[in-house]
Amino acid sequence: MAQAQETPPPMLYTQADRHRLGQRIFRLTAAGALLFELAFVSVVLIALIIYVDAASFVRSLTSPETLFSIKLTIITVTISTGLSMLLAVPAAYALSVYRGRLSTVIDTLLDLPIVVPPVAAGLALLILFGYYLGDKMESAGVFLPHTQAGIVVAQFFATMTYSVRSVKAALDSISPRLPAVARTLGSNQWRAFRRVTLPLARNGIIAGTVLSWSRCLGLFGPVIMFCGATRFRTEILPTSIYLNTSVGQLGEAVAGTLILLLFAVVTLFIFKRLGAPGLLFWS
Amino acid sequence: MLEVRDLSIRLGEFSVRDISLTVEKGQYLCLAGPTGAGKTVLLECIAGLHRPDRGGIQLRGRDVTALPPEARGIGYVPQDYALFPHMTVFENIAYGLRERGVRRDAVTRKVQEAAETMQIAYLLERDVLHLSGGERQRAAFARALVLDCELLLLDESLSALDVVTTKELSIQLADLHHQLGLTVIHVTHDFDEAFSLATHIGICHQGRLLQLDTVEEVFTRPACRTVAEFVGIANVFPRPGANPQTCPVVSRLYQSPTQELSGRCVCIRPDQLRFSRNGLSATGLAIPGTVRQVRWLGPLHEVVLDAGVSMIATISRQEQETLKLRPGDSVSIHVPDEALHVLDDR
Helix, strand or coil: CCCCCCCCCCCCCCHHHHHHHHHHHHHHHHHHHHHHHHHHHHHHHHHHHHHCCHHHHHHHHCCHHHHHHHHHHHHHHHHHHHHHHHHHHHHHHHHHHCCCCCHHHHHHHHHHHHHCCHHHHHHHHHHHHHHHCHHHHHHCCCCCCCCHHHHHHHHHHHHHHHHHHHHHHHHHCCCCHHHHHHHHCCCCHHHHHHHHHHHHCHHHHHHHHHHHHHHHHCCCHHHHHHHCCCCCCCCCHHHHHHHHHHCCCHHHHHHHHHHHHHHHHHHHHHHHHHCCCCCCCCC | CEEEEEEEEEECCEEEEEEEEEECCCCEEEEECCCCCCHHHHHHHHHCCCCCCEEEEEECCEECCCCCHHHCCCEEECCCCCCCCCCEHHHHHHHHHHHCCCCHHHHHHHHHHHHHHCCCHHHCCCEHHHCCHHHHHHHHHHHHHCCCCCEEEEECCCCCCCHHHHHHHHHHHHHHHHHHCCEEEEEECCHHHHHHHCCEEEEEECCEEEEEEEHHHHHHCCCEHHHHHHCCCCEEEECECCECCCCHHHHHHHCCCCCCCCCCEEEECHHHCEEECCCCCCCCEEEEEEEEEEEEECCEEEEEEECCCEEEEEEEHHHHHHHCCCCCCEEEEEECHHHEEEEECC
8 A cells, every 4th residue: 555645844945035034144144243343433433522521622723832733744744745745656657667677676665664664664664764864964964763853754655555556456447548549649758748648647646645654644664763752843643642642641642533533534535536537636 | 541560579578569550441350369469559569669579561662660759740648548537528639739830720620520420519618527427428529530530540449438428439439441541450369359440350368360351351351269259159170189088069060061071170150050840951050959049149040969979059049939949859960061171279
């Protein structure tokens, strides 16, 4: 006698259920990580903001020392970013267009300022411009260690690689046929660069400027090693935060930090606005 | 108009060796050949984008080998058209005129004329990023033509377009060549494109120019096996003895009484083979064979034959309607004397 065929027990979860569950866990993991990072940044910033009351913030902000450091920071950061970008465009062009046997070595050397520890970079600058070249430069009327000009040099050293990398990435994405065709249409090499290559690298140049500016703004290690932390002399905003914290003036230190934050946000906002089509010089 | 003498250059993986050619005013020269043959490098040397390692280039009797591209006055349209993406169509076309210091009102007038010639006047204010492939190509042509260059270099300029647009632009290009009396050097890997446009064809292979002649000459009398194969002559047979596996049919080709077949290869143009079912031949050779395949190619039929060696013939639709060839049919393949051509085996 044939046995009656057994019906399989009803499944608790179908394959579609498992698929949906897998998708949900995946989304939750990704969103959870994002939310955690967002929350961490927010909490840290909120802790900083609620530490000072409005009155002491305004008092700290308008103190002669803070005003000096704000002014010095803006001046040095502007000069070093300008210098950095001025050299970054031709340097990045050379790196992008002229390829030779030494390209990899040059590429690696240029990346060194990114990986060298900031304190070590400051020490290296001090040894070069103090120990080796100090006397010679001083007799020529220029002395960099522990001076405001030294701050610009330290900021320039720490930031130039970022500028070059940003501009090079933009130049690499431009087809070499574009300036080549411009040449056949009558442009010499300079004109083809000015009218074709440079406008097309605009976004990279903006990104390089933002990066350089932001990095210079918060630069501390190389500056303190090379230029020290002398009040009303080499006191930029990061140095001011350090000096105030070391003597227990946390209110002033937090005020300085908030100003740096404000600068960073405003800088990002301004450059993002300028980066929109039609708002920058070459559009 | 243009004379290239013993030009050699090596650029990474690409090289061009000892190329000499002359292009007369009004000629339309197509440089054809497989990918990597060095056609583009040669064209870019003529445009002035690379300095040759050896050899020279003369333009209108003047040595331009050392001149930069901007001093040569040669129009150039690359494969990707290289329209400036940060400019409108108008600005792209006006670019060369402005670089030459042409007055603003003259720039506007000339750009308008060039755009009308290329039928893109309605696109002048458009951003080039929003153009179709055909529109881009027309804009690139207008940009080159607006400068009234006597010599125009085109690098695979029709190859990235769909069939209909290619056909349309190819007709327009031929019209422009006649109307403006342009001298054109056009690099292509598409032999049909070369045939439809060119007055002369140069066949490049592995950095060398194998043959440069009129279209008719290249097609009827290819200089060597590579050229024959590139122009679509599938029936190329090595001389008996050179290859021990050569079948008796090929040996019979070499015994043709009316031709001095002293070369190393013989080729038979597929369109010159004739068939009959009764084995009679008025002139030339008659070889027995079997039809293996009959393939429809639009207005033509391609007949793949087995005659000891594989042979290919093309016949018109009318011929096929008369012969009604089917796979497996036994036929006599007639090889007229004028269909045989001896060439170098290289």
